Amino acid sequence: MDISGNTIFIPGATSGIGLALALRLRAKGNTVVIGGRRTELLGSLAAEHGFDTVRIDTADAESIRTASAEVIRRHPDLNVLIAMAGIMRVEDWHHPEGFLASAEEIVTTNLLGPIRLVAAFVEHLRTRPDATIVTVSSGLAFAPLAATPSYNASKAAIHMLSESLRLQLADTSVKVVELVPPSVQTALLPGQEDSDFAMPLDDFADEVITLFDTQAEAREIQVENVKFLRYGEARGDYD
Incomplete structure (x- = not known):
């Protein structure tokens, strides 16, 4: 995608990777709308950095519907969605009490959340002449960490969802x-x-911002540090 001149919505951008990217994208000349659950934190980030904000809980289908409608109403030129929100938990799969509740929460947030976000925004994005959906997977989609099975699986699903959406939306103005x-x-x-x-x-x-800037047609944004996970199977050292 172009690195400037966009209107971007980033749910899950009140801390961590989401906030770090939001700050850099705003500095590049984009209008950035951030979302999160904590209204006090959203207010302080708006005051400090000039973001527009919306309260959203990406584990709640109704919250996604309400927030997406509000973002589109306030920013009809929105052309980029970055589906950032996610959770990660250590689990023990020897017994159901060690993983089941965690697994259900992870799938709801990490997989259903992005699916619901795409559903809420895709018709609007198709009306924009140059639109992008950015999904967020993980190196653990390609080489698992034993302690986090549900997280690994949710991110592997996001990878294949991204591949599939790219094929389906190839006849539209929306890149994935x-x-x-x-x-x-x-x-x-x-x-x-x-x-x-x-x-x-x-x-x-x-590094992510540099890659977006220099690899405008990239299907995957891979910093150098993730490649040992991403390509282990291709190299033959997956085990």
């Missing part, structure tokens, strides 16, 4: 781009913000 993060220093899991293994958040966000 998949952002594939590695482990990044955010609060996605306890202790991840300070992990030496995880990529520093600012480094990740800067």
Whole structure:
């Protein structure tokens, strides 16, 4: 997608990767609308950075319908959706009490959330001459972390959803781009913000913006750190 001149909606952008990208995209000359559940935090981000904001809970179908209608009403020139919200949990699949409730929440947020967001925005995006849906998968869609089965599966589903939507929407003005993060220093899991293994958040966000700027026709946005996960099977060292 073009890196400037867009009107972009990013649910799940009150912290972490979503906020880091929102700040950089706004600095590139885009109008950025951010969404989240905490109205106080949305208010402070609006005051500090000039974002328009909308309250949205991406685990709640009615919240998505209400928020999407409000965003389109206030920003009829909206042409980019970045489906950012997601959760990650450690699970033990030896017994159902170790994973079932977590798995259901993860699928609702990480898979049904983006599906519902696309459903809410796709007709509007098709009216724009140059529109983009950005999905957010993970390196763990391609090489699993044993401790997080449902998260891995939800992101693998997002990858295949992205591939399929790209085929279906090829006859429209809507492009589909998949952002594939590695482990990044955010609060996605306890202790991840300070992990030496995880990529520093600012480094990740800067590289993503550079890739959007220099790879306008890319189907996947892959920072260098994620490629050891993304291409393990192709290299023959997946195991």
